[in-house]
Amino acid sequence: MKSLDELTKIRSEALRAVDASNTSGNDKKIIVRIGMATCGITAGARQTLTRLLDLMGQDRAAHIKVLQTGCMGNCDMEPILEVVDLEGVVTRYERVGIQEVEKLYYDVLRTPGVKSKGKKTKTVSLEGGEGSGKTTLLAMLKDHFEARGLDVMITREPGGVRIAEKIREIILDVEHTEMDVRTEALLYAAARRQHLTQKVLPELGKLDLVLFDRFVDSSVVYQGYVREIGMDEVYELNRFATEDFLPDMTIYLDVDPAEGLKRVYGDSGREINRLDLEAAEFHVKVRQGYRILLSEHSERIVEVDASRPVEAVFEDVKNLLDNLLNRA
Ligand SMILES: Nc1ncnc2c1ncn2[C@@H]1O[C@H](COP(=O)(O)OP(=O)(O)O)[C@@H](O)[C@H]1O
Ligand SMILES: Cc1cn([C@H]2C[C@H](O)[C@@H](COP(=O)(O)OP(=O)(O)O)O2)c(=O)[nH]c1=O
Missing domain, CATH: 3.40.30.10 (Glutaredoxin)
Known part of the structure; x- marks a missing residue:
């Protein structure tokens, strides 16, 4: 003893x-x-x-x-x-x-290199301005891949995670007109972290596909470019928040903001939030921001022309996901 x-x-x-x-x-x-x-x-x-x-x-x-x-x-x-x-x-x-x-x-x-029995979950984020069709396409993709027998999760911050929900309420409250842009960026990053750790990471290894409705690139564009904090700064902030987690692929849905907003405002059931109420110029800048991001990160972001009928856009996005799922 x-x-x-x-x-x-x-x-x-x-x-x-x-x-x-x-x-x-x-x-x-x-x-x-x-x-x-x-x-x-x-x-x-x-x-x-x-x-x-x-x-x-x-x-x-x-x-x-x-x-x-x-x-x-x-x-x-x-x-x-x-x-x-x-x-x-x-x-x-x-x-x-x-x-x-x-x-x-x-x-x-104890022995490195032993293969785990878990699934290799593929992660994909959809990005784009308002009315580019993210929500619509995600629902179609989920139905499609589930019908093919895959386990799929769609997730959108704050995603029912109560701490992230509360943070989002603060961000989107129309009365919070005095909110500082960096406060907003930090709040998005905080909500993102909570959602990621509580809802997404536990699913890795269990599901075939996790589809994000917006992720880090939304902050890089909206807070970094449009709100002028700086795209690199906001990216770094988000790297801290996510500990470098990035989806395997990001699909940017490109559409003229005038067309996107027409789609949104034609849809009366939709929540109108503080950002929806901003001037049309804002949405033009959103598109510029995404295009800059795309030109700098073409290795991980793929552009899809989302001005076409939804079936055509879906077909392209589905093919991209098929390729990703077939990769080792
Ligand atoms: N390719 C498309 N062509 C025409 N209308 C579309 C298209 N994609 C989506 N919509 C419609 O536009 C509105 C906004 O789409 P939604 O998927 O909510 O966009 P997002 O989530 O990107 O803001 C919805 O009414 C939807 O039915
Ligand atoms: C995720 C995220 C969203 N946003 C903005 C984009 C939208 O204008 C707003 C609300 O997002 P959302 O409700 O997802 O709008 P949409 O249906 O158009 O995608 O929040 C940011 O500014 N930064 C972020 O990190």
Whole structure:
């Protein structure tokens, strides 16, 4: 039997070894995210984490990086671990107690390069000005790909995530005329982070396709270009918020703003928000902003002519998604 002092020493050495492994070199690592919010801790996440770190310390497992994160979105299933393997495939493990984490360590984590059983979820954001057809196309795409047997989620910030909902209420409140543009950018980024971590990341590895109705590029265009904060600055702010998460592909739906607004105002059931009420010039700048973004990031953003009938636009977007889904 070891004394408490000896055990403490062994543990701190193990933790030092793990810490060193997390900071040294640029080698790709398996990432393990563990939910350490109150719900996780109550369910025993701290013990799970301690056991995992001890196992890693024993083996000096330099190929694994452990990240502590907040609530993983399903408190009843805590402790929850997410493993991002060397190919970026995310697999979620629920109710991971000490025994389960030992099994996970020896079965999956200890030997790098072992293929995860999770799905390689493809993520796509739709961008464009008001009335470009994002909402309409997303519904059509969901129906289409689900009919083909795929698991699909459409998501739109704030997406029913209560903290993000509250932030969005502040942003869109017509009475908040004094809102500073950087405050607005920060609020969008905050809502985005909450929505991403609570709603989207937990689905990676489970679904085939996640479709975003607007994402980071909306902020880059609306706050960065139109509100003149600077596109690079807003992009950097969002990189912080999303920890560099970007969809696999972004589709920009291009339409003359006059046509887009005609579509929107012809649709009487639609919510009219503060931004819809801005001058038409604003929407012209939105289009300019997207075109600049497109010219600078043609490697990840694809333009689709959205001035055509919706069926033709859908066909193009569907083909782009087909190609993406067929990629390894
Ligand atoms: N290609 C299109 N041609 C004509 N009308 C369209 C087209 N795409 C969408 N619409 C109509 O325009 C309105 C706004 O579309 P919506 O999908 O809500 O745009 P967004 O989400 O980009 O603001 C809706 O009434 C929709 O039916
Ligand atoms: C996501 C996002 C939206 N917006 C703006 C774009 C829209 O004018 C407004 C509301 O978005 P939304 O309700 O999605 O409008 P639409 O149906 O036209 O897409 O918020 C930003 O300014 N920054 C952002 O980061």
